[in-house]
Structures are given as C-alpha cells and as structure tokens.
Amino acid sequence: MNRRTRAIAIGVSVLVVSIVAGLLVGPVHIAPGAALRWLISFGDQPPGMSDQQAAILGNLRLPRVIVAALVGASLSASGAAYQAVFRNPLADPYLLGAAAGAGLGATIAVVFGPSAAFAVTVPLAAFIGAVSGVGMAYGLGRSSLGGRSATSLILGGIAVASFLTAVQTFIQQQNAETLRQVYSWILGRLGTTGWDDARVALPSVAIAVTILWLVRRLLDVIEVGDLEAESLGLNVGRLRLVVVVAASLATAAAVSVAGLIGFVGIIVPHTVRLLAGSSYRQVLPLSVLFGAAFLILVDVVARTAVAPAEIPIGVITAFVGAPFFVLALRRSGRRAA
Amino acid sequence: MTALPDRNGRAVALDVEGLGVRLGGQEILCDVTFDVSAGSWVCAIGPNGAGKTTLLHAVAGLVPFEGRVDLWGRELGGYPRRARARLAALVPQQPVIPEGVTVQDYVLLGRTPHLGVLGTERRSDLVAVEQALDRLELVWAAERRLDTLSGGELQRVVLARALAQEAPLLLLDEPTTGLDLGHQIRVLELVDELRREHGLTVLSTMHDLTLAGRFADRFALLSQGRLVSKGSRTDVLDAAVILEHFGASVRVIGDGDIGWAVIPISERGGT
Numbered sequence: 001m002n003r004r005t006r007a008i009a010i011g012v013s014v015l016v017v018s019i020v021a022g023l024l025v026g027p028v029h030i031a032p033g034a035a036l037r038w039l040i041s042f043g044d045q046p047p048g049m050s051d052q053q054a055a056i057l058g059n060l061r062l063p064r065v066i067v068a069a070l071v072g073a074s075l076s077a078s079g080a081a082y083q084a085v086f087r088n089p090l091a092d093p094y095l096l097g098a099a100a101g102a103g104l105g106a107t108i109a110v111v112f113g114p115s116a117a118f119a120v121t122v123p124l125a126a127f128i129g130a131v132s133g134v135g136m137a138y139g140l141g142r143s144s145l146g147g148r149s150a151t152s153l154i155l156g157g158i159a160v161a162s163f164l165t166a167v168q169t170f171i172q173q174q175n176a177e178t179l180r181q182v183y184s185w186i187l188g189r190l191g192t193t194g195w196d197d198a199r200v201a202l203p204s205v206a207i208a209v210t211i212l213w214l215v216r217r218l219l220d221v222i223e224v225g226d227l228e229a230e231s232l233g234l235n236v237g238r239l240r241l242v243v244v245v246a247a248s249l250a251t252a253a254a255v256s257v258a259g260l261i262g263f264v265g266i267i268v269p270h271t272v273r274l275l276a277g278s279s280y281r282q283v284l285p286l287s288v289l290f291g292a293a294f295l296i297l298v299d300v301v302a303r304t305a306v307a308p309a310e311i312p313i314g315v316i317t318a319f320v321g322a323p324f325f326v327l328a329l330r331r332s333g334r335r336a337a
Numbered sequence: 338m339t340a341l342p343d344r345n346g347r348a349v350a351l352d353v354e355g356l357g358v359r360l361g362g363q364e365i366l367c368d369v370t371f372d373v374s375a376g377s378w379v380c381a382i383g384p385n386g387a388g389k390t391t392l393l394h395a396v397a398g399l400v401p402f403e404g405r406v407d408l409w410g411r412e413l414g415g416y417p418r419r420a421r422a423r424l425a426a427l428v429p430q431q432p433v434i435p436e437g438v439t440v441q442d443y444v445l446l447g448r449t450p451h452l453g454v455l456g457t458e459r460r461s462d463l464v465a466v467e468q469a470l471d472r473l474e475l476v477w478a479a480e481r482r483l484d485t486l487s488g489g490e491l492q493r494v495v496l497a498r499a500l501a502q503e504a505p506l507l508l509l510d511e512p513t514t515g516l517d518l519g520h521q522i523r524v525l526e527l528v529d530e531l532r533r534e535h536g537l538t539v540l541s542t543m544h545d546l547t548l549a550g551r552f553a554d555r556f557a558l559l560s561q562g563r564l565v566s567k568g569s570r571t572d573v574l575d576a577a578v579i580l581e582h583f584g585a586s587v588r589v590i591g592d593g594d595i596g597w598a599v600i601p602i603s604e605r606g607g608t
Binding site: 089214215217218220221223224225227228230231232233234235273277278279281 | 394397398399418419420422423425426427429432433435436438439442446447449450452454455456457502
C-alpha cells in the first residue's frame with residue numbers, strides 16, 4: 001500500500017471510529033452491537049433496544065454526529081483551499097470577513113428578530129452575513145486595492161472584518177441584555193442540533209466540498225505563484241474566485257448551524273500535511289475525512305467532559321488549536337529559515 | 338502550425354512587432370520589433386531595468402501589451418490560455434519554490450496545460466515527467482523535497498518542469514542567476530543540448546555577455562525599453578555599444594585562443 005492509499009485508509013478508519021464513538025458515548029448507555037444493527041438497518045429498532053434508546057440515537061446523537069461531520073469537513077476543506085489560493089499556511093475559512101459577517105448577522109437577528117423564531121432567524125442571518133462579508137471583502141479587494149492578488153483580497157477582508165465587528169459591537173452595546181445570547185452563539189455549539197440543521201447544511205456543504213475536491217489539482221498549480229501559474233495556462237483570478245465562492249458557501253453553512261468554531265480549518269489541513277505530504281490532491285480529500293472525524297470527536301468531549309453541562313465546542317477547538325497553531329508556526333518558521 | 342519561413346528558409350517561431358508594454362503608468366517597453374527562427378537561440382541583453390524580463394512575460398502572454406506578438410504565425414491573443422502554455426514555457430529568474438513539495442510533484446505541474454481543467458494526470462503525463470527527470474539526471478531526486486536541494490539542482494528541476502511542459506519555445510529569464518561558474522556552464526550546455534535534441538527555440542535573457550556570446554545565435558540589445566541593436570554577436574556585442582548602453586568599458590576578444598569573450602576593463606586593475 002503506498003503512502004497515498006494508506007493515508008486515505010487511515011482517514012476512513014478514523015472517521016468510522018469517530019462516528020461510532022459519537023453514537024455510543026453519552027449518559028444513556030447503548031450496546032455497540034445494537035447501535036450498529038440499528039445503523040445498518042437505517043433506523044430499524046433491533047430487538048432489545050428500547051424506544052428511548054432508539055429515539056436518542058435517531059433524534060439526538062445521529063443528527064448531531066452528521067452536523068459535526070458536515071461542519072468539520074466544511075471548515076477543514078475551506079481552510080486547506082484558502083491556504084492554497086492565498087499562499088498563506090495560516091489562512092483559515094474566516095479570513096475574508098465570513099466570521100465578522102456571520103457575527104453581525106446573528107447579532108442583528110438576536111436583537112431585532114422575534115425571540116420565538118431564533119432557531120430559524122439566527123442561522124439564516126448568520127449565513128447571509130457570512131456570504132455578504134466575503135462578498136464585500138472580495139469586491140473591495142478587487143476594485144479598490146489593485147487587482148485580484150492574494151494580498152489585496154486579504155487586506156479587503158481585514159478592512160471589512162474590522163468594520164462589521166465595529167457595527168456588531170455597537171449594536172451589542174446598545175442592547176446589552178442580548179450579550180449573553182450572542183456570546184454563546186459566537187463560541188460555537190452543536191447543542192441544539194437536530195435533523196433540521198443537517199438538512200439546512202447538507203446541500204451547501206455537498207456542493208462546496210465537491211467543487212473544492214474538483215479543483216484540488218489546480219491548488220497545487222497556484223502554489224508556484226500567480227505569474228508562473230498563469231504561464232502554465234491557469235486562470236488564477238478565476239480559480240481564486242471559484243474557491244472563495246465555494247469556501248464561503250461551506251463556511252456560511254457551517255457557521256449558520258454551529259456558530260463560530262475556530263482553528264479547525266488550520267489544525268486539520270496541517271495535520272494532514274504532516275501525514276500525507278503537501279500535495280492538495282491528497283490534502284483536500286483527507287481534510288474532508290479528518291475534519292469530519294475531528295469535529296465529531298471534539299463534540300463527544302464537549303458533551304461528556306463536564307456532563308450534564310456542555311462545554312462550547314469552539315472553546316475546545318481553540319484550546320487544542322492554539323498550541324497546535326504555535327507548533328505549525330514553528331515548523332513553517334524553521335523551514336523558511 | 339504554418340508560418341512564413343525566414344530568409345534562411347527556417348520557420349519563424351516568434352515574431353514580435355511594435356511591442357509596447359505599460360505597467361502601472363510606466364512605459365516598460367516601446368516599439369520592440371524582432372523575430373526568432375525556429376530552433377535558434379536568441380538572447381536579450383541590456384542593463385538592469387531595460388525591460389528584458391517584461392519582454393519574456395509579454396511573449397508568454399502574462400502582461401497586457403500593444404503591438405503584435407505572433408507564435409508560429411498566429412497572434413498570441415488568438416490562442417486559448419492552455420494552448421499558449423503548450424507553446425511557450427517560462428523559466429522565471431526566481432521561481433517560487435512551494436513548501437514541502439516533492440521534485441516529482443513539482444515537475445508534474447509542467448503537465449498542467451496538457452490536462453483538462455478539472456482532469457487529473459494520466460499515465461502519459463507521468464511518463465513525460467519521468468522522461469524529463471531522466472533527461473536532467475534527476476531520477477534520484479524524484480521523492481526529495483524541493484527545499485532540500487542545492488541551487489544547481491533546483492535550477493535543473495525548474496528546467497525539468499519546463500521540459501515536461503513540452504513547449505517548443507523556451508523562455509529563460511536569467512537561467513544562471515545564483516549559480517557558480519561550473520553550474521552556469523553546465524546549465525547553458527544543457528539548454529543547448531535540449532534545443533538541439535528536441536528542436537526547441539530559446540529566447541533568454543542573460544547578464545554574462547561572455548556566456549551569452551558563446552551560447553546564443555543572435556542578440557537583441559534592450560536599453561530603456563527600446564530595442565537598440567539586434568543581430569549576431571559581432572553586430573551587437575561591440576565595445577562601443579556596450580559602453581554606451583551599459584556604461585562599462587570592455588574589450589571584446591574575437592576568436593582567439595580563449596575563444597570569444599567580453600572582458601571588463603577596470604581602471605583600478607588594469608589589463
């Protein structure tokens with residue numbers, strides 16, 4: 001087995017293990033054999049499984065595992081693709097104003113929206129905010145900051161993010177009573193997840209991840225810089241646009257169902273590179289597998305570590321991610337030296 | 338590809354007429370006209386900032402320009418991007434070396450214009466990569482990472498990528514930058530061999546006029562964005578011309594015992 005197939009095999013195994021863990025771990029014990037039979041029969045209640053156990057699997061744990069997988073895969077694949085098109089190992093999916101836009105959107109929904117409909121309005125507003133944030137950053141980078149280079153887009157992202165965050169802070173200050181709600185959303189959560197969230201996220205994530213998977217080889221080409229990539233016949237501006245659109249779609253979907261979960265888009269692609277080398281032909285599909293597995297496992301920790309309470313999932317990813325971030329920095333620093 | 342033959346009966350690979358390039362409001366090239374016969378090696382020389390690199394970029398279709406650039410009798414703008422990249426391969430002066438990439442994966446990038454936009458490499462592409470590595474004696478390094486190679490090895494890897502691109506026109510921007518004397522000569526000899534074996538046409542820029550004079554067939558002297566002289570080395574590499582445009586006093590030694598050379602005359606050292 002060569003390195004490439006081995007890495008894919010490891011990725012698939014880790015994903016399967018994490019799905020099983022996601023289904024089995026929790027306050028109500030469910031026998032592994034019964035859970036497996038339930039899963040492969042698509043939810044037929046096997047003998048010996050109680051109605052309560054079947055309901056917990058079908059209505060709580062499985063949708064939660066699926067949403068965690070979708071969010072993890074989205075953030076990891078988007079992060080990997082951003083690191084390629086912006087030629088920056090520390091780029092993450094929130095680079096171009098997606099986080100600030102989503103934050104503002106969610107804040108507006110919490111402050112001005114009807115509280116009975118938060119479950120619908122907050123994700124929707126976050127999705128619209130994330131997509132608009134990226135759109136503004138891209139437009140600004142292209143029109144005012146001189147072209148479609150990676151740097152002008154990143155600068156556009158910084159300007160837009162600062163502006164949107166300022167607006168968000170202002171609205172929050174004026175409506176201090178909603179701070180707690182907005183804050184808990186920003187920390188990221190999968191706690192209220194049900195099948196609705198999975199249904200909302202699935203189409204965007206599937207489309208976006210498929211697009212990123214299709215362009216994976218071109219991400220290797222863009223690594224040699226805009227000029228050389230153009231000389232190899234690549235339309236660099238168009239590729240960057242396609243990646244930004246796909247990654248924003250995936251990120252917005254992830255943010256809308258799970259809030260802002262940081263660092264996943266950096267941790268996972270870098271781990272994959274250590275395992276399978278730096279070619280995006282492998283990094284991209286492996287980021288999808290490992291990203292899905294990683295977030296399922298983090299969510300298992302989030303809901304069991306201080307049970308019956310839950311730790312916000314964003315807190316755990318940041319807790320693991322920050323030290324990892326430093327390690328990745330040290331590695332890239334050593335190579336550059 | 339049909340093209341009008343030049344006066345020696347060889348096809349014209351590259352025909353540049355009235356080429357002008359403005360970048361950021363600055364005029365970089367103005368009214369440059371010359372042609373390159375198929376299978377020949379033309380070297381653009383000139384002082385720093387003369388527009389040599391921009392000339393190569395214009396021919397590769399990487400900067401907007403005025404005037405005409407024809408590749409094999411057809412206007413550059415008439416080629417789709419990837420078709421253009423199948424005709425002209427650029428070796429930049431300072432190639433971007435991506436982090437962590439292996440030699441093999443890097444050379445495979447040369448196959449980009451031969452693949453469908455969303456396609457992946459086929460058997461024939463891997464064979465082309467193997468052949469390029471073999472030709473440049475890099476098979477041993479296939480699995481090595483680029484950042485572990487020396488400058489001379491790296492230059493060969495970049496050439497291997499251009500070779501895998503299988504373009505009949507090779508655009509070499511200062512191919513000897515940063516190499517020691519031995520490696521400079523070996524790289525140029527290699528280019529010359531590849532040119533003969535594969536019938537490649539070469540347009541290069543070079544600073545070392547002695548090496549340029551030994552390897553290239555014809556010369557184009559650029560100064561402040563204009564083509565001020567073109568022709569054989571005896572026409573262009575002339576002491577008076579060099580003094581005027583480079584501001585350097587030289588002696589040009591013809592076919593004496595040491596072969597052909599452009600030797601700087603230092604007022605301090607004396608000759």
